[in-house]
Amino acid sequence: MQNERRLSVLRAIVEDYVKTEEPVGSKALVERHGLGVSPATVRNDMAALEEEGYITAPHTSAGRVPTDKGYRLFVDRLTTVKPMTAAEKRAIAGFLDGAVDLDDVVSRSTRLLSQLTRQVAVVQYPTLSRSTVRHVELVALAPTRLLLVLILSTGRVEQRLLEVAEEVSEETLASLRTKINTAVAGVVIAEAGDALRTIAEPTDAPQDTLATAVAEALIEAMNDHRSDERISIGGTSNLARFGDSFDTAVRPLLEALEEHVVLLKLMGEATAGGLVTVRIGAEGPYQELSQTSVVATGYGPGDEALATLGVVGPTRMDYPGSMAAVRAVARYLSRILDEA
Amino acid sequence: MQNERRLSVLRAIVEDYVKTEEPVGSKALVERHGLGVSPATVRNDMAALEEEGYITAPHTSAGRVPTDKGYRLFVDRLTTVKPMTAAEKRAIAGFLDGAVDLDDVVSRSTRLLSQLTRQVAVVQYPTLSRSTVRHVELVALAPTRLLLVLILSTGRVEQRLLEVAEEVSEETLASLRTKINTAVAGVVIAEAGDALRTIAEPTDAPQDTLATAVAEALIEAMNDHRSDERISIGGTSNLARFGDSFDTAVRPLLEALEEHVVLLKLMGEATAGGLVTVRIGAEGPYQELSQTSVVATGYGPGDEALATLGVVGPTRMDYPGSMAAVRAVARYLSRILDEA
């Protein structure tokens, strides 16, 4: 891929195809874009591009369509993420600022992202594993029934019911509460388990069966990887714009959206620092999703990627626009988590 | 609608059409069902049924299809909700029993319901308004920053951040905590507001600005109707089985599923005591959803309907099966809330 103009042609093809959803021919290309050459020249370039596998013709008498490889080149080299306009920035900030708690923040982000990109938006809740413990609350619902509430730095609140063998007095509960909190407040979840274990172990006194039980329940809640699979999905109705191929494209995607584990794997490792990951078509391990692309990035307070967020759509999607939106929302979301 | 056989014919048409998804003719009807009459006779009945508006012919040379009115009659008079099999009951109970908290219960119910009915399942979280307060927790995250945690009888946990003007000592916080809890523990949300106001008012002492602020934030959290719109949706991929008419049927439905307020209105008032509501096609106010039906019911501890749950699907759906599944899941869900 030496020739400079050929790259312009590829870029033009991608842009046109994304816009019109139809195979693009040489003539239309020259007209719509200001490349100052004749259709015949473009045809030569297109033949070369096809030879190299960047574009393909659905059938002899039709125009060309970018291949996954073509989109890949486009994304990697032919485009820069266009910054959001001031108005868009204001809209994002205004939309997210009204949130009252983490659930609200996440669901607003999802809606925002799906509206900005007109794609399906996916936002993962901040992972437990790397957040820190803010507070642990023990509430006696009944004499032998405790509610454990685990409040994390990201605003996440996890709860567990715990049935204990003997009645618990308000005093023992209070002392256990302070003991636990001094031990784990501010500690990263991953290390909080150890801290808890040291509380539970020291003595073998009878009331420490309570401490052990509570500690174990908390550790379990912290290590519950199911919780890491919590995600919010929005904009599904944008799938309607998938146009053709309901069965081959939309159905598998709908199924993937239900399988949160699959979806998270699809979005990949959270990347920090404004880096946006793009997975195009069959680049992933999922055969059925060969017609869908994922644009994702990580977010979290202070440039530490706690979770992933992104959009899922047809390979024929507006990559620059999506990447910009994803990056912008991740940035604002991170900022909000910073403040909270 | 006097004739007894005509009703059987209608029932047969509905059942066949639901199964085959194709207009059903007189001959096929006689063959597949054991009505001991000739096709000609059935044709006469069908003509009468069409006259009365229960069925209609898509075009002259095709079979008949039930109208909304036909489905309505079928649901109201021609079917009884068939009870779940023992195996199904076990499956439901086993599936729901593993849940660890309310979020988990709701999401499991959603998945269960969508799998049982092969439709889109919708489960509303228990409304705040009629639950009782179990516990209020105040946590000082920073000297002037409080986290209010509101734990309700249904297992729901609401949280609010509160910034206060002056530093709060641990003692004042503790006394306020007990004061609030003795006032509102066990009280229905709707009345808790009044109880809180009496706490906030009595004195005009400086530290009571804190009490007032906390009380106000709690009242706001309790009255936040946005929270009543929390719902869980699952089984969207079942929409793929909608077959034809993506644009006229699936797209509007996907849009409705995003609009939680619309969706809740669609499911209607929660009905208690095993009563299942069925809305067929254009019976509701939403023109675009003329091809979708809703089967819903209320659930909640002790036969008090705290929220709604149900399935949404094409008018051509298995009503008896859906009604049975919806009722069964609602019942088990209610039982679990009872225990918790």
Place this chain on the structure above:
DNA sequence: ATTGGCACTCGCAGCGAATGAGTGCCAGGC
């Protein structure tokens, strides 16, 4: 009231020709 018979309707699948967008290639020009 039910039934067999029969003429009729009309959507749909199958076929062939016309259409035209788009291509590849070649010979001439800058």
Place this chain on the structure above:
DNA sequence: GCCTGGCACTCATTCGCTGCGAGTGCCAAT
């Protein structure tokens, strides 16, 4: 050596036509 206009060619799509057959409505007979 690269670009360009010209031209023959390809082939998916569209349209009109026809034949088929499922299904109906009506009527006369039981």
